[in-house]
Amino acid sequence: MRISELSAKSGVAIPTIKYYLRESLLHQGQQTAATRAEYDESHLRRLRLIRALLEVGKLPVASIKKVIAAVEDESLPVHEMLGTAHYALSPAVEPEPGEDWQIARDHVDRLIADLGWDIAPHAPTRDELAQTLVRMRQLGLHIDLAPYAEAAQKLVSEVEMDTVPFHGPRDAAVEALVLGTVLYGRAFDALRRMAQESESARRLSL
Amino acid sequence: MRISELSAKSGVAIPTIKYYLRESLLHQGQQTAATRAEYDESHLRRLRLIRALLEVGKLPVASIKKVIAAVEDESLPVHEMLGTAHYALSPAVEPEPGEDWQIARDHVDRLIADLGWDIAPHAPTRDELAQTLVRMRQLGLHIDLAPYAEAAQKLVSEVEMDTVPFHGPRDAAVEALVLGTVLYGRAFDALRRMAQESESARRLSL
Numbered sequence: 001m002r003i004s005e006l007s008a009k010s011g012v013a014i015p016t017i018k019y020y021l022r023e024s025l026l027h028q029g030q031q032t033a034a035t036r037a038e039y040d041e042s043h044l045r046r047l048r049l050i051r052a053l054l055e056v057g058k059l060p061v062a063s064i065k066k067v068i069a070a071v072e073d074e075s076l077p078v079h080e081m082l083g084t085a086h087y088a089l090s091p092a093v094e095p096e097p098g099e100d101w102q103i104a105r106d107h108v109d110r111l112i113a114d115l116g117w118d119i120a121p122h123a124p125t126r127d128e129l130a131q132t133l134v135r136m137r138q139l140g141l142h143i144d145l146a147p148y149a150e151a152a153q154k155l156v157s158e159v160e161m162d163t164v165p166f167h168g169p170r171d172a173a174v175e176a177l178v179l180g181t182v183l184y185g186r187a188f189d190a191l192r193r194m195a196q197e198s199e200s201a202r203r204l205s206l
Numbered sequence: 207m208r209i210s211e212l213s214a215k216s217g218v219a220i221p222t223i224k225y226y227l228r229e230s231l232l233h234q235g236q237q238t239a240a241t242r243a244e245y246d247e248s249h250l251r252r253l254r255l256i257r258a259l260l261e262v263g264k265l266p267v268a269s270i271k272k273v274i275a276a277v278e279d280e281s282l283p284v285h286e287m288l289g290t291a292h293y294a295l296s297p298a299v300e301p302e303p304g305e306d307w308q309i310a311r312d313h314v315d316r317l318i319a320d321l322g323w324d325i326a327p328h329a330p331t332r333d334e335l336a337q338t339l340v341r342m343r344q345l346g347l348h349i350d351l352a353p354y355a356e357a358a359q360k361l362v363s364e365v366e367m368d369t370v371p372f373h374g375p376r377d378a379a380v381e382a383l384v385l386g387t388v389l390y391g392r393a394f395d396a397l398r399r400m401a402q403e404s405e406s407a408r409r410l411s412l
Contacts, residue, residue, distance in 0.1 A: 048345060055341075079410045086403060090396075117404035125403070129396040135261075136389050139254065141382075142369050148394045149401070151357040156401040163348050166409050176347075181402065183342050185395055188354045190296075190335040192394075193387060195355070195362040197292060197331070198323035200383075203372050204285045 003029075006039040010047040017047070023061065025050055025068055049175055053182070063088045071174045078166065078173065083120065085174045089181055090124040093131045104133035115149055160184055209235075212245045216253040223253070229267065231256055231274055255381055259388070269294045277380045284372065284379065289326065291380045295387055296330040299337045310339035321355055366390055 007014045020026035026046055029037030046068075053064045066088035070081050095101055108129045112119050119126065136143050164176045213220045226232035232252055235243030252274075259270050272294035276287050301307055314335045318325050325332070342349050370382045 079406055082406050083403065086399060086406075090399065112400065117400060118407040119400050119403055123400070123403060125396045125400045129393060129400075132389055132392045132396065136385075136393075139385055139389075141385060141389060142365075144365060145393060145397065147361060147365055148390070149397050151361060152394060152397040152401040153405075155353060155357060156398060156405050159348075159350060159353055161402065161405045161409065164406075166406075177402070177406075179342075179345055179347060181399060183338055183345075183347060184354070185398060186338045187335060187342075187351060188358060188398075189391055189395075190331045190338065191351065191355050191358040192362060192391060193292060193296065194318065194323060194325050194329070194331045194335075195358040196367065196383070196387065197289065197325055197329060199359075199362050199367045200285055200288050200292075200370075200372075201324040203367065 001039050003037065003039065006043055006047075010044055012047050012051065020047070020050060023065065025061070025064060027072070049179075053178070059089070059182075067174070067178055071171045074170065078170065081170060081174060082177050083123075085178050086181070087124050089178065090128055093124065093127040095127055096131070096134065100134050100137060101130065104137065105130040107133055111145060111149065115153070155184075155188075207245050209243065209245065212249055212253070216250055218253050218257065226253070226256060229271065231267070231270060233278070255385075259384070265295070265388075273380070273384055277377045280376065284376065287376060287380060288383055289329075291384050292387070293330050295384065296334055299330065299333040301333055302337070302340065306340050306343060307336065310343065311336040313339055317351060317355065321359070323359075361390075361394075 001009070003014055003017060006012075007017060010017075012020075017026065021028060026043060029039040029043065031037050050064065050068075053059050053067065059067075067085045070076065070084040070088070073081070076084065095105070105126065108126050112126070133143060160180045163180050165172050207215070209220055209223060212218075213223060216223075218226075223232065227234060232249060235245040235249065237243050256270065256274075259265050259273065265273070273291045276282065276290040276294070279287070282290065301311070311332065314332050318332070339349060366386045369386050371378050
């Protein structure tokens with residue numbers, strides 16, 4: 001199909017499609033003449049993925065580029081490819097100077113070891129969780145992560161990872177992982193705030 | 207204490223403190239002379255809250271204003287006060303035209319009724335969850351929210367809401383609710399991505 005049809009079918013404006021092409025978020029079409037290219041279902045599917053990452057995931061373009069580069073780089077082993085996509089979804093966190101940080105980071109590393117989880121030493125989620133623990137400690141919030149880790153493990157192993165085709169096409173595995181991470185995360189976050197509203201009503205006996 | 211000491215103790219630069227004062231994020235100090243005001247522990251505590259909301263919660267200033275207005279408005283009943291703070295934490299979601307939206311929104315309303323949760327008809331979380339369901343459906347993701355709702359209810363009722371002093375000082379209740387919502391949410395999200403990495407490693411038998 002021509003770019004005008006791609007725009008009509010996807011609902012994405014032509015200037016936006018051209019921007020995605022320039023930024024390599026969208027792969028080039030088949031060049032059929034100097035100023036003409038043909039697009040196919042793979043472009044429609046990629047546009048849906050970009051929109052989901054932008055509009056649902058609220059990811060910046062730099063993060064979306066990393067995710068899409070991991071989808072396209074066929075030389076990466078599957079686990080590393082998924083890891084690359086996964087880590088791009090993690091917010092950038094810098095370790096902070098001081099004892100609080102070291103206590104929190106030790107807490108995280110011990111928790112992972114106690115759970116028997118297989119997490120890379122350089123996984124950005126370690127520092128991400130440590131930063132949250134530092135904030136909780138500074139603000140005097142009670143910290144008991146065990147029930148959260150247990151719930152996460154159960155949901156991930158029984159629901160989310162079943163949607164990832166590990167032994168199917170590479171791009172489908174990364175897409176499913178990224179979309180599942182973002183969308184189930186958003187769904188759970190909304191449900192948590194609903195449960196809080198309901199529990200607040202119950203405890204205040206309205 | 208003077209503003210210079212407030213800055214030193216809080217680690218927040220004086221121009222930033224003045225910005226918070228102008229934006230009414232921080233309450234005024236006690237005016238002791240035309241160009242001099244005294245600040246106290248309540249200002250230090252508020253600055254820690256603002257930093258937590260900005261740096262950990264990643265909330266825009268407009269949302270932080272709503273949360274702080276709810277903390278300060280003594281005329282609101284407790285449940286509504288908590289709801290105001292809570293709803294400010296929800297992303298703004300506009301209903302979308304079309305059948306997909308109505309199906310998703312009906313799904314959400316039925317889920318809430320089936321769970322017996324006490325959620326206001328106008329709660330923004332209803333549309334927020336509906337939007338996520340629409341995206342999941344469009345992208346062909348499997349949707350089973352029951353285990354997520356069950357996990358949310360358990361964590362909220364057994365851990366999070368125990369940290370909220372419902373019958374204590376109003377400001378402490380809102381602060382605990384907001385901080386718990388943001389920080390436990392971030393902790394759980396990091397744990398979920400860790401569990402995914404570990405489950406990916408397990409399924410790929412590394």
